[in-house]
Amino acid sequence: MVLADLGGSITRALKQMSNATIIDEKVLNECLNEITRALLQSDVQFKLVRDMQTNIKKIVNLDDLAAGHNKRRIIQQAVFNELCNILDPGKPAFTPKKGKASVVMFVGLQGSGKTTTCTKYAFYHQKKGWKPALVCADTFRAGAFDQLKQNATKAKIPFYGSYMESDPVKIAVEGVERFKKENCDLIIVDTSGRHKQEAALFEEMRQVSEATKPDLVIFVMDSSIGQAAFDQAQAFKQSVAVGAVIITKMDGHAKGGGALSAVAATKSPVIFIGTGEHMDEFEVFDVKPFVSRLLGQGDLSGFMNKIHEVVPMDQQPELLNKLQEGTFTLRIMYEQFQNILKMGPMSEVFSMLPGFSNELLPKGKDQDSQAKIKRYMTMMDSMTNEELDSSNPKLMNESRMMRIARGSGRQVREVMEMMEEYKRLAKIWSKMKGLKIPKKGDMNSMTRNMNATHMSKILPPQMLKQIGGMGGLQSLMKSMGSNKDMMGMFGGGGEQ
Ligand SMILES: Nc1nc2c(ncn2[C@@H]2O[C@H](COP(=O)(O)OP(=O)(O)OP(=O)(O)O)[C@@H](O)[C@H]2O)c(=O)[nH]1
Numbered sequence: 001m002v003l004a005d006l007g008g009s010i011t012r013a014l015k016q017m018s019n020a021t022i023i024d025e026k027v028l029n030e031c032l033n034e035i036t037r038a039l040l041q042s043d044v045q046f047k048l049v050r051d052m053q054t055n056i057k058k059i060v061n062l063d064d065l066a067a068g069h070n071k072r073r074i075i076q077q078a079v080f081n082e083l084c085n086i087l088d089p090g091k092p093a094f095t096p097k098k099g100k101a102s103v104v105m106f107v108g109l110q111g112s113g114k115t116t117t118c119t120k121y122a123f124y125h126q127k128k129g130w131k132p133a134l135v136c137a138d139t140f141r142a143g144a145f146d147q148l149k150q151n152a153t154k155a156k157i158p159f160y161g162s163y164m165e166s167d168p169v170k171i172a173v174e175g176v177e178r179f180k181k182e183n184c185d186l187i188i189v190d191t192s193g194r195h196k197q198e199a200a201l202f203e204e205m206r207q208v209s210e211a212t213k214p215d216l217v218i219f220v221m222d223s224s225i226g227q228a229a230f231d232q233a234q235a236f237k238q239s240v241a242v243g244a245v246i247i248t249k250m251d252g253h254a255k256g257g258g259a260l261s262a263v264a265a266t267k268s269p270v271i272f273i274g275t276g277e278h279m280d281e282f283e284v285f286d287v288k289p290f291v292s293r294l295l296g297q298g299d300l301s302g303f304m305n306k307i308h309e310v311v312p313m314d315q316q317p318e319l320l321n322k323l324q325e326g327t328f329t330l331r332i333m334y335e336q337f338q339n340i341l342k343m344g345p346m347s348e349v350f351s352m353l354p355g356f357s358n359e360l361l362p363k364g365k366d367q368d369s370q371a372k373i374k375r376y377m378t379m380m381d382s383m384t385n386e387e388l389d390s391s392n393p394k395l396m397n398e399s400r401m402m403r404i405a406r407g408s409g410r411q412v413r414e415v416m417e418m419m420e421e422y423k424r425l426a427k428i429w430s431k432m433k434g435l436k437i438p439k440k441g442d443m444n445s446m447t448r449n450m451n452a453t454h455m456s457k458i459l460p461p462q463m464l465k466q467i468g469g470m471g472g473l474q475s476l477m478k479s480m481g482s483n484k485d486m487m488g489m490f491g492g493g494g495e496q
Pocket of ligand 1: 249
């Protein structure tokens with residue numbers, strides 16, 4: 001079962017239970033068995049699921065349920081909390097400090113995505129002002145150094161490796177020393193992988209670790225390995241001091257349940273997840289939004305953070321003011337398109353919005369959407385300042401449209417289509433008038449201020465339907481606006 005289906009299965013199990021007239025132990029057990037089955041099919045380790053079931057039974061008081069309290073919510077809350085508990089080992093991973101040299105060593109099986117992830121990790125930090133460097137201590141796989149070199153060059157990150165030297169320990173030590181001298185503050189060591197766990201791999205890893213004394217060892221795991229996740233993660237943990245986990249390939253058909261098992265096995269937190277082959281398809285991992293998504297709901301705070309990440313700081317207050325005023329010009333549309341392109345694949349960004357499922361925005365459509373945006377931007381490049389800064393669509397008469405089409409080498413029909421898109425966005429924008437927008441990190445105030453009516457106006461009708469209409473939206477927003485009350489996370493209404 002893939003992640004997206006898990007939420008649906010759990011919600012269905014809860015719904016069935018809610019429909020029962022009397023909630024007794026039998027009905028509760030049936031519901032929990034259904035949830036257990038769903039989790040097992042998502043590759044969560046058997047023991048974890050069994051413990052979770054026991055814990056939920058301890059928490060959920062049958063007398064409360066019988067008294068007609070909101071059964072669904074009580075159990076939803078218990079499942080949500082239990083999943084969060086599994087994913088939160090209770091202690092944060094070592095966090096490197098900018099300006100102070102830290103060595104981070106990556107370990108994992110061959111093909112888990114280690115080399116790709118090293119570069120993504122370096123690139124992520126580089127964008128935040130760090131001075132990362134990459135060391136290729138993988139002498140086992142021919143071509144590993146070339147791959148790292150290629151990735152590092154693309155991202156303009158210094159790298160170190162050798163075609164001749166076959167001793168990974170020697171390369172690792174030399175690389176780390178060199179980059180320490182060059183004042184790099186994040187020295188990332190990529191190690192060899194093997195097809196399967198074997199003594200030679202673990203011995204090599206141990207030696208590299210002993211020689212380079214990493215501040216953090218990151219275990220990289222492919223999310224599709226399924227039930228083997230627990231044993232694999234544990235084997236690595238027993239050889240080197242794994243302090244954090246990165247789960248790759250969370251896009252596609254991954255069964256994300258293995259993530260939970262890896263945390264349990266290493267007692268280390270997941271710090272990032274890989275969501276694609278590209279350098280920027282890499283997300284910081286947060287337990288609550290992840291569980292919320294695991295259970296089929298969106299991650300509004302992740303979406304807003306992404307916006308804060310890509311809209312340049314100096315543009316943010318200006319943009320937010322314009323949003324509050326409700327005036328929308330073609331120039332604003334142009335700037336937003338630029339930001340959207342920077343955000344990375346659109347389906348990934350939109351999957352953070354509640355209700356936006358993969359079916360609604362299939363991954364394969366990303367390229368089409370991006371090409372369309374680029375086409376619109378080319379046409380806007382042929383506009384005058386007056387046209388770009390006007391919020392009056394009537395200004396764009398036929399002769400202007402013909403001139404723009406000629407100037408950009410596109411058809412008049414396409415300019416008209418772009419203007420339709422502009423009008424559609426302007427309409428949505430005008431409905432945001434008066435909205436209070438929070439500063440970065442204060443997402444709760446955003447959800448408090450943005451009421452369900454505001455939201456219902458800007459959501460596409462089919463999405464609103466998917467959430468469960470106004471009722472579903474209200475309960476969803478309530479749940480996202482309050483940390484104490486995560487109960488509506490499953491999109492369920494307030495039925496008893
Ligand atoms: N879809 C997807 N593909 C990924 C992701 N991360 C890595 N990959 C792909 O997985 C494949 C293997 O990645 P590598 O980085 O070469 O794997 P590795 O673990 O370093 O392999 P060794 O160096 O042989 O140990 C490559 O085709 C990557 O592009 C991800 O998050 N999503």
